[in-house]
Amino acid sequence: MGNETADVVVIGGGIIGMATSYYLSKLGLDVVVVEKGEIAGGTSSKCDGNILAIDKEPGFDSQMSLKSQELVTELVKELDEEFEYRAPGSILVCENEEEMVAANAWVEHQKQAGLPFRMLDRNDIKSEWKYMADDIYGGLECATDSTVNPVLFTYALAVTAKRLGVRLKTHTTVTKIRLDANGAVEGVETSSGLIYTKQVVNAAGVWSKHIGQMVGIEVPIEPRKGHILVSSRTKSIGTRKVMEFSYLMSKFGKERKVDEETEKYGVALVFEPTASQNFLIGSSREFVGFQTQINVDVIRCIARRAIRFFPVMKDIPILRSYCGLRPWTPDHLPIVSRVEEVPGFYIAAGHEGDGISLAAITGKVMSELITDQKTTITTDPLRYDRFQKTEV
Amino acid sequence: MSNSIIVCRCEEVTVENLEDAYHTGAITSRQIKMKTRATMGACQGRVCRNLVDLWMGNKNPLASKGVEQLSYRPPVRPITFGELAGEE
Numbered sequence A: 001m002g003n004e005t006a007d008v009v010v011i012g013g014g015i016i017g018m019a020t021s022y023y024l025s026k027l028g029l030d031v032v033v034v035e036k037g038e039i040a041g042g043t044s045s046k047c048d049g050n051i052l053a054i055d056k057e058p059g060f061d062s063q064m065s066l067k068s069q070e071l072v073t074e075l076v077k078e079l080d081e082e083f084e085y086r087a088p089g090s091i092l093v094c095e096n097e098e099e100m101v102a103a104n105a106w107v108e109h110q111k112q113a114g115l116p117f118r119m120l121d122r123n124d125i126k127s128e129w130k131y132m133a134d135d136i137y138g139g140l141e142c143a144t145d146s147t148v149n150p151v152l153f154t155y156a157l158a159v160t161a162k163r164l165g166v167r168l169k170t171h172t173t174v175t176k177i178r179l180d181a182n183g184a185v186e187g188v189e190t191s192s193g194l195i196y197t198k199q200v201v202n203a204a205g206v207w208s209k210h211i212g213q214m215v216g217i218e219v220p221i222e223p224r225k226g227h228i229l230v231s232s233r234t235k236s237i238g239t240r241k242v243m244e245f246s247y248l249m250s251k252f253g254k255e256r257k258v259d260e261e262t263e264k265y266g267v268a269l270v271f272e273p274t275a276s277q278n279f280l281i282g283s284s285r286e287f288v289g290f291q292t293q294i295n296v297d298v299i300r301c302i303a304r305r306a307i308r309f310f311p312v313m314k315d316i317p318i319l320r321s322y323c324g325l326r327p328w329t330p331d332h333l334p335i336v337s338r339v340e341e342v343p344g345f346y347i348a349a350g351h352e353g354d355g356i357s358l359a360a361i362t363g364k365v366m367s368e369l370i371t372d373q374k375t376t377i378t379t380d381p382l383r384y385d386r387f388q389k390t391e392v
Numbered sequence B: 001m002s003n004s005i006i007v008c009r010c011e012e013v014t015v016e017n018l019e020d021a022y023h024t025g026a027i028t029s030r031q032i033k034m035k036t037r038a039t040m041g042a043c044q045g046r047v048c049r050n051l052v053d054l055w056m057g058n059k060n061p062l063a064s065k066g067v068e069q070l071s072y073r074p075p076v077r078p079i080t081f082g083e084l085a086g087e088e
């Protein structure tokens, strides 16, 4: 019948699926990617491109980010195309004394862990950011943070993986996963035929729960919507990323001092200058299912927040807005793991707001798990069964 | 078409830029747009959207069949952050 075979089938052509495929192909495996739409057509084209350590807890979280950061600098040299990589560092700004105290503790904590963090006072801020509101107290800097164009990054991985022999099947939907008599993976059924394989990677982002159900497991990943505004080309407001410190509070579900709407939509300032002489303004965090309509109330709230920090933006035109669905997990860490009860089934998903940051380390570790090698970082905190244990 | 013809005036994208993107693997309108920024400028592709789709269709007749067409993203007419925020 001429059915295809592969060593590994990767489900999903987002940044995670493409990074995984790239690292697998480097090890010489025969890989097929099945993507229901286009490469980077999912969340990986509806996001920012920040690769951040500034907002990570020292420890496993920040080590994973730093390792990924390191791999990205290697990818800049390894991949066939460039993806607007820059490493200007990033800063968080504080609105009040209380945040400054918390920021100070955060910086001390990070410095002890050996990371290049430092506090910034009102003058430091004023001299770098001439358009920043006058009543900003100060902030902190992480000197090594970097940024990429997420779509070009995904394309660069795809193009290079393809050269290394990976077959990309776009506009092809996975409909079923076949298991053998022992419950192990035997093949993947798609809208354009069956692919025999003993190994499958579920890299379907917010859709990975649905893929999990095909083999009878519950993957605890939910969509968390975020909006972004794109400015038109304009004079330079700043040359690197700025976020508000209270963004950390919202990220870890701690209390913030903001108005009701800002709280309700989880709005926190993220300013990101792009390589195309404009800037992106984010963002919001909401659980509203899979709907991806622009909510005007949310983008109004984001615009208000932007003006609070950069009053000059009042008169800058907005070009467009878009939104994406972050693949959220209950403990904010992704799942990068084999699934013991379904031999041959792996998950690489649930990176919430860090999928671009963590794609490189995720792909590397995934390739190591599949080929039974020692992994670059420990994967215990990323195991799928960590959720089952807490539920019992 | 001469290669120096500008397809997208806002982002100054030429036919040559489209050709380059096509030959490095961008084979649908959406990929072309992401790579060259054609249709992503101030006019929101009002002028060049059809041109890009047409050009793509000539290159690869399958590209526009059953594939995502280029979309408009709100706000459709540019407004400022201040207007959106409801100030003044």
Ligand SMILES: Cc1cc2nc3c(=O)[nH]c(=O)nc-3n(C[C@H](O)[C@H](O)[C@H](O)COP(=O)(O)OP(=O)(O)OC[C@H]3O[C@@H](n4cnc5c(N)ncnc54)[C@H](O)[C@@H]3O)c2cc1C
Residues within 6 Å of the ligand: A011, A012, A013, A014, A015, A016, A017, A034, A035, A036, A037, A038, A040, A041, A042, A043, A044, A045, A046, A047, A048, A049, A050, A051, A172, A173, A174, A175, A203, A204, A205, A206, A207, A225, A226, A227, A228, A282, A283, A323, A324, A325, A326, A327, A348, A349, A350, A351, A352, A353, A354, A355, A356, A357, A358
């Ligand atoms: C507003 C916003 C801002 C963000 N900013 C940042 C940032 O600055 N830095 C950062 O690191 N991260 C950021 N993120 C997060 C990042 O975008 C995601 O974590 C990342 O894109 C997830 O990648 P993925 O490959 O897992 O998912 P996706 O890119 O969604 O890929 C999954 C793919 O699976 C495919 N698929 C689903 N079901 C099937 C099926 N049945 N058959 C075949 N294919 C299927 C989909 O079509 C999709 O293309 C942001 C996200 C948002 C929403």
